[in-house]
Amino acid sequence: MTETAHDRLLIIDFGSQVTQLIARRLRELNVYCEIHPYQNVTIEFVRDFAPKAVIFSGGPDSVTREGSPRAPQEIFDLGVPILGICYGQQVMMHQLGGKVESGHGTAEFGRAFVTPKGDLSILDGWFTEGDEQVWMSHGDHVSEIAPGFEVYGTSPNAPYAITADTSRNFYAVQFHPEVHHTPRGAKLYENFVKLAGFGGDWTMGAYREQMIEKIREQVGDKKVICGLSGGVDSSVAAVLIHEAIGDQLTCVFVDHGLLRKGEAEEVVTMFRDNYNMQLIHADEQELFLGELDGQSDPETKRKIIGKLFIDVFQKHADTIEGAEFLAQGTLYPDVIESVSFSGGPSVTIKSHHNVGGLPEKMGLKLVEPLRELFKDEVRALGRELGLPASFIGRHPFPGPGLAIRCPGEITREKLDILREADAIYIDQIRKHGLYDEIWQAFVAILPVRTVGVMGDGRTYDYACALRAVTSVDGMTADYYPFTHEFLGETATRIINEVKGINRCTYDITSKPPGTIEWE
Ligand SMILES: Nc1ncnc2c1ncn2[C@@H]1O[C@H](COP(=O)(O)OP(=O)(O)OP(=O)(O)O)[C@@H](O)[C@H]1O
Ligand SMILES: O=c1[nH]c(=O)c2[nH+]cn([C@@H]3O[C@H](COP(=O)(O)O)[C@@H](O)[C@H]3O)c2[nH]1
Ligand SMILES: NC(=O)CC[C@H](N)C(=O)O
Ligand SMILES: [Mg+2]
Numbered sequence: 260m261t262e263t264a265h266d267r268l269l270i271i272d273f274g275s276q277v278t279q280l281i282a283r284r285l286r287e288l289n290v291y292c293e294i295h296p297y298q299n300v301t302i303e304f305v306r307d308f309a310p311k312a313v314i315f316s317g318g319p320d321s322v323t324r325e326g327s328p329r330a331p332q333e334i335f336d337l338g339v340p341i342l343g344i345c346y347g348q349q350v351m352m353h354q355l356g357g358k359v360e361s362g363h364g365t366a367e368f369g370r371a372f373v374t375p376k377g378d379l380s381i382l383d384g385w386f387t388e389g390d391e392q393v394w395m396s397h398g399d400h401v402s403e404i405a406p407g408f409e410v411y412g413t414s415p416n417a418p419y420a421i422t423a424d425t426s427r428n429f430y431a432v433q434f435h436p437e438v439h440h441t442p443r444g445a446k447l448y449e450n451f452v453k454l455a456g457f458g459g460d461w462t463m464g465a466y467r468e469q470m471i472e473k474i475r476e477q478v479g480d481k482k483v484i485c486g487l488s489g490g491v492d493s494s495v496a497a498v499l500i501h502e503a504i505g506d507q508l509t510c511v512f513v514d515h516g517l518l519r520k521g522e523a524e525e526v527v528t529m530f531r532d533n534y535n536m537q538l539i540h541a542d543e544q545e546l547f548l549g550e551l552d553g554q555s556d557p558e559t560k561r562k563i564i565g566k567l568f569i570d571v572f573q574k575h576a577d578t579i580e581g582a583e584f585l586a587q588g589t590l591y592p593d594v595i596e597s598v599s600f601s602g603g604p605s606v607t608i609k610s611h612h613n614v615g616g617l618p619e620k621m622g623l624k625l626v627e628p629l630r631e632l633f634k635d636e637v638r639a640l641g642r643e644l645g646l647p648a649s650f651i652g653r654h655p656f657p658g659p660g661l662a663i664r665c666p667g668e669i670t671r672e673k674l675d676i677l678r679e680a681d682a683i684y685i686d687q688i689r690k691h692g693l694y695d696e697i698w699q700a701f702v703a704i705l706p707v708r709t710v711g712v713m714g715d716g717r718t719y720d721y722a723c724a725l726r727a728v729t730s731v732d733g734m735t736a737d738y739y740p741f742t743h744e745f746l747g748e749t750a751t752r753i754i755n756e757v758k759g760i761n762r763c764t765y766d767i768t769s770k771p772p773g774t775i776e777w778e
Contacts, residue, residue, distance in 0.1 A: 265465065266457050268292040269310035271300050273318025273328050273346045279591055280437040281314055281344070283633060284448045289459035294631075302331040312340045312455035315347025317435060321399050322349045322359040329354060340428035340455040342381075345397055348422075348431035355405035355429075367395035367433075370440065371414045379411040379423055381430050381450040385443055386412075393420070393434035393441045401433070428454065439735075463636070463643040467499065470628045474503040478584055483626055484576045485510045485586035486568065487538065488658065489526030492588025494650050495641040496629055500586050501536050502644070509537040509582070511575050513568060516544030517660030517674070520682040533647065543571055548671065555667045555706075557778035564659045573622055585623035589630050590637060633732040654699045655733065663778040667706030673721070676759040677704040680723050683756055687749045688727070697739050700727035702753075703777045704760075711761035713754075720761035723753065728775055736770040 268285060272278045272294050285292045294316075295304070305313070313334065320327040329350060334341070343351035349359045373393050375386040385391060393414070401419045404410065408429070412421030417433040430451065436444030452459075485500060487493045487510035501508050510530070514523045527540050550563050569585075576582040629637055634655070641651045657663060664681075665673050681702040688694050703724045711718040725746070727739035750763035766773075 265291040265460055266311045267308060268312050268314065268452070268455075268457070269300075269305065269308050270294045270314045270316060271330055271347070272296045272316050273350065274320065275317035275344075275346070275435075277435060277438055278316040279631070279633075281316060281448075282631070283636075284437050284445050285452065286461065286636065287445070288449055288452055288457075289461045290452050290457050291461040291465070297328045297330065300331060302333040305331065305334055305337070310339055311457060312342070312452065314451075315341065315343040315351060317345030317347060317396070320346065321361055322346070322353045323361050323399065335427075335429075338427075340451070341430070342451050343429075343431040344437070345433060345435060348433055349397075349399055349401060351429065351431050352401045352403075352405050352408075352419075352422075355407075355424075357401060357405035357408070358403035359399055360402045361399050365400040365416045366398045367414070367416045368397075369395065371395045371416070371420075371434065373412045373414045373420045373434065375412050375421075377409070377411055379421070379425070379430075380454050381423070381447055382411065382421070383446075383450050385446045385450075391441075391443060393436070393444070394438045395434050397433060401431075463639045466640060467502075467643055470499060471503040474500055474626060474628060477626060478504055478507065480581070481507070481584060482576075482579050482582040483508045483584040483586050484572050484579070484582055484623070485626075486572060486588075487512050487526075487530070488588070488656065489522065489529065489653075490588065490656050491634070491641060491651060491653055492590055492629055492637055492655075494588075494646060495637050495644065496586055496588040496627075497536065498534070498644050498646060499628055499640070500626065501534070506537065508586070509539060509575070509579060511539045511541055511572060513541045513543055513571050515547035515564065515567070515660060516671075517547065517564075517662045517669075519656070519661070519685075520678040522656075529650070539575055541571055541575065543567070546571075548669070551662060551669050553668065557663065557666075560662050560669070560778070561659055564662060568658065569623075576623055583624060584626045586626040586628075588637075589627045591631055591633055635731060652695055654694075654697070654701075657776060663776045664701055664703040665706075666703065666777050672759070673704050676721060676757060677702060677723070679757045680704070680753045680760055683752050684725055684749060687745070687752065691745060693739075693741075693745075696729070697727050698730040698733070698736065699775060700725075700739070702726070703766075709762045713761065718761045720759050722762040722764065723760050724764045724766045724777070725749065726766045726775070726777075728770070730770075730775070733775065734770075736775055738765075738767045738769060741765070 268290055270292055282292050353359050371393055372390040374390050404419055404422050407424040408422045410422050414420040420433045423430045436447040485497045487497050497510050530538050547567055554560050572585050638651050661677055684702050688700055705722045707722055708719050709722050728736040729739055730736035746765055753763050
């Protein structure tokens with residue numbers, strides 16, 4: 260645990276899919292918090308952590324099941340304000356003498372409305388217009404509140420939607436105030452941290468200082484290799500690590516042959532011109548494309564690429580005396596969608612190459628200073644570090660690159676066609692001044708050929724799909740509503756200018772149910 264002069268809030272994670280969003284809401288309020296899985300939270304741990312307040316997250320288990328997760332009982336005697344959410348609420352009631360039951364048709368999933376009852380400080384300024392929309396996701400329910408608690412809000416299926424024991428500063432809610440679908444839920448966190456006495460002294464400036472300390476502590480006098488893609492995440496990570504350990508850092512930019520048009524030159528020039536870092540430009544096109552030859556399964560492709568990335572990093576590390584660490588710009592969304600964060604229940608959607616793709620046994624230890632941040636927070640940190648706006652504003656580009664925008668088998672021919680089409684599409688978006696409004700935009704080349712007619716002749720070429728989405732953090736996304744003129748003009752340009760494409764479609768799938776990338 261890192262020593263810090265800041266007020267600290269402890270989040271005990273009972274395995275909810277959205278625990279990180281609690282942390283996010285708190286960071287937006289400039290409150291320092293750490294998430295720890297319930298298995299690690301003993302009373303000694305809590306005393307040592309010295310939290311000014313504690314939050315119990317939701318979780319998939321049922322309090323009614325013997326052996327299900329609990330908080331250390333003594334936590335309730337520390338005189339610290341506690342907020343319980345969903346499972347956190349249920350476990351709090353159970354441990355304090357209330358009752359939780361399963362079934363009886365009281366499940367609520369999705370939108371619900373809570374009606375307030377009486378005044379409660381954590382609800383100040385929230386229920387201004389009567390009922391409030393909240394997001395519920397529970398099968399169990401509290402059937403009897405614990406002694407000392409009173410009811411401050413009800414929903415049709417949760418008579419104890421909001422309860423509190425104000426004399427002890429214990430608050431418990433059945434819904435999830437941290438998610439977007441509880442539109443004004445942030446207010447509840449704001450009130451909670453205010454009543455717990457937080458001054459809002461946690462900022463990106465403070466995060467930077469803390470991470471620099473952490474990196475120095477972790478690395479000591481050893482050397483670090485950093486996978487640098489020129490994307491926002493690894494650029495911010497590299498600059499941060501460079502600030503911490505200077506020349507102990509060597510960046511490795513891997514050209515795997517799956518980059519966009521002109522990207523390798525752009526990234527290398529950008530870094531050589533702007534930063535005084537050691538940078539290796541590793542041309543490994545033959546290696547990657549060779550191994551991917553004949554592969555069409557998305558997970559297989561991702562695993563191959565992940566392994567080769569590590570092989571390349573390892574190869575360079577071997578040439579540097581004392582290189583024991585590998586730094587990556589892994590973010591939280593990469594983690595939650597690839598593996599479960601704290602041994603919880605979240606399922607694997609796809610193996611993001613830098614998380615699920617890592618070999619079990621690797622010679623290098625990981626340095627991942629951005630692992631608990633969301634994209635917009637990384638951008639804020641980048642601004643704090645003084646990175647040029649052109650870096651910070653870049654659309655994300657996945658590590659496996661064009662491989663996952665080329666469903667089915669990857670061939671050099673398809674990659675070349677894709678690169679050309681993508682360059683025109685991005686050019687169009689920039690020309691129309693839309694680049695910064697869009698989270699990410701790219702072309703995918705489809706594994707089908709279609710018949711067309713051009714100049715009175717028959718064509719039999721590839722079809723492509725244009726994708727553009729808006730998003731806050733990449734976890735959910737909406738397709739971008741281009742005008743028909745824009746789409747028409749862009750399709751015409753791509754079909755006219757790119758040899759090998761004779762049909763163009765626009766992908767209007769949101770996430771969920773789709774993902775942003777096609778594979
Ligand atoms: N071509 C590459 N060469 C070296 N490292 C890479 C390359 N592509 C990806 N990586 C490593 O994998 C990590 C994850 O890639 P990811 O695309 O999520 O992040 P990024 O490229 O830094 O930022 P962005 O999401 O904005 O593209 C990177 O932070 C970087 O460490
Ligand atoms: O570094 C990465 N390695 C990967 O393997 C990977 N797969 C997807 N992405 C990017 O993550 C965001 C969410 O993508 P999906 O909705 O397709 O999962 C989008 O921004 C994607 O571009 C990746 N980034
Ligand atoms: N989202 C939650 O925390 C759910 C809590 C518990 N598993 C229930 O179903 O009621
Ligand atoms: Mg990238």
